[in-house]
Amino acid sequence: MKRIRANGFSGKVTKRRSGILIVMVEIPDELKQLKRFHGHLGPFVVIGYRMGTIARKKLEGKIEAIIFTGTKVPLSCIVDGIQFSSSCTLGKGNISIQEKDDAQAHFVSDNNLIEIKLRDEVRQRIESTCNRDVEEVMALGLFSEPEAALFNITSVESTQFGRTVKLR
Ligand SMILES: [Zn+2]
Numbered sequence: 001m002k003r004i005r006a007n008g009f010s011g012k013v014t015k016r017r018s019g020i021l022i023v024m025v026e027i028p029d030e031l032k033q034l035k036r037f038h039g040h041l042g043p044f045v046v047i048g049y050r051m052g053t054i055a056r057k058k059l060e061g062k063i064e065a066i067i068f069t070g071t072k073v074p075l076s077c078i079v080d081g082i083q084f085s086s087s088c089t090l091g092k093g094n095i096s097i098q099e100k101d102d103a104q105a106h107f108v109s110d111n112n113l114i115e116i117k118l119r120d121e122v123r124q125r126i127e128s129t130c131n132r133d134v135e136e137v138m139a140l141g142l143f144s145e146p147e148a149a150l151f152n153i154t155s156v157e158s159t160q161f162g163r164t165v166k167l168r
Pocket residue numbers: 038040042045073074077
């Protein structure tokens with residue numbers, strides 16, 4: 001059995017007699033854990049995972065998340081991805097969800113606010129092509145796409161946000 005690596009993924013290649021190459025892509029460990037946490041691996045939970053990871057990288061200390069997806073699946077799967085990677089959780093009360101049907105999240109630390117919005121064309125691409133058969137493949141693709149291809153990220157530095165930020 002041959003192994004290949006491409007785009008950050010590894011996989012096993014088998015060649016059938018017909019000459020067709022079959023590539024079984026292996027899911028990275030962090031996505032396996034995300035799948036176990038969320039119940040399935042789809043594009044929006046990975047989008048949330050990426051958002052939370054960006055926030056963790058850019059902000060220091062305690063952070064608070066405000067998510068604008070609403071609570072309707074599949075868009076709300078973003079919430080679980082964010083909980084998984086940002087350490088903002090409903091149980092701790094440092095996350096809130098707004099009913100806006102918007103693939104956007106704000107992360108607030110003592111002196112920074114980061115707005116992360118999924119690009120409209122990416123959301124359209126997901127919603128027009130995703131189904132149960134291809135969701136893991138789409139999820140893997142979104143996991144490795146560059147930040148700038150997926151999101152519009154706005155960072156605002158201020159001392160006004162702090163822990164006094166009032167969630168709407
Ligand atoms: Zn989901």
